[in-house]
Amino acid sequence: MSGLGLIAGEGELPLLVARSAADAGLRIIAVALSPSVTPGLSAFADRVYRIGPDRPEDIVGVLSSEGVDQAVMAGKVWKERMFEDGAIRAGVDLCMGDNPARNDDAILRAFVERLEGAGINVREQTEFLGQAIARTGLLASREPDAREWGDILFGFQVAKYIAGADIGQTVVVKNRVVLAVEALEGTDAAILRGGRLGREGAVVVKVSKPAQDMRFDVPTIGKETLRTMHSVGATVLGVEAGKTFIVDIDGVSRLADQMGISIVGL
Amino acid sequence: MSGLGLIAGEGELPLLVARSAADAGLRIIAVALSPSVTPGLSAFADRVYRIGPDRPEDIVGVLSSEGVDQAVMAGKVWKERMFEDGAIRAGVDLCMGDNPARNDDAILRAFVERLEGAGINVREQTEFLGQAIARTGLLASREPDAREWGDILFGFQVAKYIAGADIGQTVVVKNRVVLAVEALEGTDAAILRGGRLGREGAVVVKVSKPAQDMRFDVPTIGKETLRTMHSVGATVLGVEAGKTFIVDIDGVSRLADQMGISIVGL
Numbered sequence: 001m002s003g004l005g006l007i008a009g010e011g012e013l014p015l016l017v018a019r020s021a022a023d024a025g026l027r028i029i030a031v032a033l034s035p036s037v038t039p040g041l042s043a044f045a046d047r048v049y050r051i052g053p054d055r056p057e058d059i060v061g062v063l064s065s066e067g068v069d070q071a072v073m074a075g076k077v078w079k080e081r082m083f084e085d086g087a088i089r090a091g092v093d094l095c096m097g098d099n100p101a102r103n104d105d106a107i108l109r110a111f112v113e114r115l116e117g118a119g120i121n122v123r124e125q126t127e128f129l130g131q132a133i134a135r136t137g138l139l140a141s142r143e144p145d146a147r148e149w150g151d152i153l154f155g156f157q158v159a160k161y162i163a164g165a166d167i168g169q170t171v172v173v174k175n176r177v178v179l180a181v182e183a184l185e186g187t188d189a190a191i192l193r194g195g196r197l198g199r200e201g202a203v204v205v206k207v208s209k210p211a212q213d214m215r216f217d218v219p220t221i222g223k224e225t226l227r228t229m230h231s232v233g234a235t236v237l238g239v240e241a242g243k244t245f246i247v248d249i250d251g252v253s254r255l256a257d258q259m260g261i262s263i264v265g266l
Numbered sequence: 267m268s269g270l271g272l273i274a275g276e277g278e279l280p281l282l283v284a285r286s287a288a289d290a291g292l293r294i295i296a297v298a299l300s301p302s303v304t305p306g307l308s309a310f311a312d313r314v315y316r317i318g319p320d321r322p323e324d325i326v327g328v329l330s331s332e333g334v335d336q337a338v339m340a341g342k343v344w345k346e347r348m349f350e351d352g353a354i355r356a357g358v359d360l361c362m363g364d365n366p367a368r369n370d371d372a373i374l375r376a377f378v379e380r381l382e383g384a385g386i387n388v389r390e391q392t393e394f395l396g397q398a399i400a401r402t403g404l405l406a407s408r409e410p411d412a413r414e415w416g417d418i419l420f421g422f423q424v425a426k427y428i429a430g431a432d433i434g435q436t437v438v439v440k441n442r443v444v445l446a447v448e449a450l451e452g453t454d455a456a457i458l459r460g461g462r463l464g465r466e467g468a469v470v471v472k473v474s475k476p477a478q479d480m481r482f483d484v485p486t487i488g489k490e491t492l493r494t495m496h497s498v499g500a501t502v503l504g505v506e507a508g509k510t511f512i513v514d515i516d517g518v519s520r521l522a523d524q525m526g527i528s529i530v531g532l
Contacts, residue, residue, distance in 0.1 A: 083440065083465050100416065102441045150366060161431050165424065167444045174349065175368045178433045181447040184463050197450050199349050 002070070003027035005063040005120060006045065008037050009075025012247045013129070013220060017074045018044035020128040029066045031059050033077055053077055054087035056095050056111055060118050070121045072128060073216045079104065079184050103166045105209070108216045124214035129245055136241040139249075139263035140256035144236050148203055148262065151176065152238045155205035156266055163209045169219055170206045172234070174198040188228045195232025202234040208243035222247035223255050230259045241265035268336070269293035271329040271386060272311065274303050275341025278513045279395070279486060283340045284310035286394040295332045297325050299343055319343055320353035322361050322377055326384050336387045338394060339482045345370065345450050369432045371475070374482045390480035395511055402507040405515075405529035406522035410502050414469055414528065417442065418504045421471035422532055429475045435485050436472045438500070440464035454494045461498025468500040474509035488513035489521050496525045507531035 004026040008014035014030070015038050021028055022044040030045040033053050042048050047066070051058050063071060081088050092102065095110040112122045126133065144152060155173040158181075163169045168182030172194025179202060180194025187206065195202045206219050221239060229237060237256075239246070244265075246252050256263050270292040274280035280296070281304050287294055288310040296311040299319050308314050313332070317324050329337060347354050358368065361376040378388045392399065410418060421439040424447075429435045434448030438460025445468060446460025453472065461468045472485050487505060495503060503522075505512070510531075512518050522529050 079443075083443075083445075083463060100442060102443045158431065158433065162433075162447070165427050167424065167428075167447055171449075176366060177345075177349075177368045178449045179349075180451070181428070181433055181449045183437075183444045183447045183460070185446070185459060193451060194449070197349060 003029055003046070003066065003068050005066070005068040005071035006030040006041070007059065007071060007073045008032050008041060009073075009077040010034060010036055010038075011076045011220070012038065012222060013074040013125070013245065014038060015040050015044075016132065016247065017072055017125065017128040021072070029063060029068050031062065033075070037075065052088070052091075053081070054085065054091040056091050056114060060114050060120070063115070063120055064118045068120055070123055071115055072123050072125060073108075074125055074128075076220075079186070083184075104217055105166055105213065109213070112215060122215045125216075125218050125245070126214050132245045132247060132249060134239045134241050134244040134246050134265040136265045139239075139246070139265050140253045140261065142257065142260055142262045144262045144264065147175070148201070148236045151203040152205065152236060152264055152266070155203050156207065156238060156240075159205045159207040160210070163207050166209065169209065170204065172198065172202050172204050174202045187225065191225070191228045191234060192232055195229065195234040198234075200233040200235070202232065203236040203238065204229055204234055205238040206244065207240040212243055214243075218245055219243065220245040220247060221252070223252055226252065226255050226259060226261055229261060235260065236262045236264065238264045238266055269295055269312070269332065269334050271332070271334040271337035271381075272296040272307075273299065273325065273337060273339045274307060275299050275339075275343040276302055276304075277342045277486070278304065278488060279340040279391070279511065280304060281306050281310075282398065282513065283338055283391065283394040287338070295329060295334050297328065299341070303341065318354070318357075319347070320351065320357040322357050322380060326380050326386070329381070329386055330384045334386055336389055337381055338389045338391060339374075340391055340394075342486075345452070349450075370483055371432055371479065375479070378481060388481045391482075391484050391511070392480050398511045398513060398515060400505045400507050400510040400512050400531040402531045405505075405512070405531050406519045406527065408523065408526055408528045410528045410530065413441070414467070414502045417469040418471065418502060418530055418532070421469050422473065422504060422506075425471045425473040426476070429473050432475065435475065436470065438464065438468050438470050440468045453491065457491070457494045457500060458498055461495065461500040464500075466499040466501070468498065469502040469504065470495055470500050471504040472510065473506040478509055480509075484511055485509065486511040486513060487518070489518055492518065492521050492525060492527055495527060501526065502528045502530065504530045504532055
């Protein structure tokens with residue numbers, strides 16, 4: 001019997017995917033990559049395995065032996081662990097073989113190849129999360145002012161430049177000064193650092209990579225992003241329309257209104 | 267009577283410039299941009315004024331009325347102050363007029379134009395700091411290992427990419443992963459962040475901008491850079507040969523040897 005393997009990182013995305021796949025009548029075999037993966041998965045999945053990203057072969061093995069012929073990846077895997085955790089490093093080395101590259105895309109692509117080598121077709125996240133994709137224009141009530149619009153456009157260019165080199169996908173700017181560029185530390189840390197340096201009114205822009213593989217690592221924002229911004233007085237969030245997931249889009253829009261934050265899809 | 271205006275930020279560079287200019291028989295009028303500018307300046311300068319970067323017009327005015335016909339800029343001015351300090355923001359706005367750009371280069375170029383408009387020719391820092399420029403090759407005893415060499419070359423490319431967009435000039439990498447990219451927070455903060463994420467063995471690379479104006483903002487390293495690296499276990503410092511100042515080059519080399527840090531000029 002075939003089914004869908006759900007390789008689940010942290011955050012709310014895996015649950016949204018599971019619900020959507022279950023609605024479509026798919027049998028779901030979930031692999032939770034860390035103990036803090038949302039426990040609600042078991043409501044939608046036939047079985048939930050806990051296998052860390054340090055054991056890529058076991059993930060492929062379990063899905064194979066469950067007779068799964070397609071899979072989807074969703075949720076965050078903290079990149080910092082690659083350095084903190086010797087076991088994860090070894091898992092990455094196992095996937096990569098002689099390839100010296102260790103950037104996200106290369107690692108994830110190698111993992112996808114392992115899955116496909118085992119006859120498991122990896123599907124795009126968007127197939128399960130269509131309604132959550134950011135559209136163009138204002139995504140909350142507050143309209144940016146002239147200075148903010150200038151910074152949104154400037155920040156979009158800088159973010160695309162950074163993403164093009166696979167460095168990170170988020171920048172924080174103000175008055176056309178780059179306050180923070182995300183690298184391994186992640187989006188929230190970059191927002192906090194840049195927002196503090198810029199004081200009130202920083203603009204956060206998050207974009208996709210130029211050749212974004214929609215099977216993994218799609219830029220995602222949610223209420224937590226807004227709370228982080230609010231804590232440092234950042235006032236605008238720019239996201240790339242058509243290529244960014246917004247988890248609980250109505251709730252995010254309401255929270256942005258309460259906080260006086262503009263959200264713009266570009 | 268003509269003379270040299272020394273516009274002095276923080277760090278040891280202004281003192282080195284002052285000593286070299288005094289040796290060349292120049293009369294020196296120093297403008298200290300902050301109270302923490304090295305007090306030794308008065309040993310070499312005819313006069314030391316204290317004028318903050320929030321008063322660019324006063325700096326030009328004082329140098330003019332002292333009959334100065336040439337100037338040199340040296341030392342750090344903390345960029346974060348641009349946002350923290352309303353007065354500095356106003357000073358920058360005054361210099362920039364209608365120009366919306368607020369990146370370092372644009373601001374410094376506008377300030378240089380003010381000086382030149384007042385008949386003060388701005389000279390390159392290298393004219394006074396020739397012996398302090400990094401040369402190609404190993405600048406301390408320890409040779410990088412194979413992994414480190416790979417990261418030095420990877421980091422150099424990434425740093426040049428970042429510098430090309432006037433974002434920052436320093437990156438921290440390990441195993442070809444970008445751990446940190448410097449933006450407004452400065453070199454030391456980027457080294458600390460990246461070094462902590464990478465654990466032992468991170469590689470720090472600092473480069474010039476593709477069109478580095480040697481009149482200002484020349485990349486500079488010193489013992490403090492090594493101490494910051496040592497505190498997070500970073501093991502290699504790569505710098506751009508011919509375009510980086512090393513303050514107290516013999517002392518830096520000795521300290522690197524004690525700490526087991528490689529320094530490479532590329």
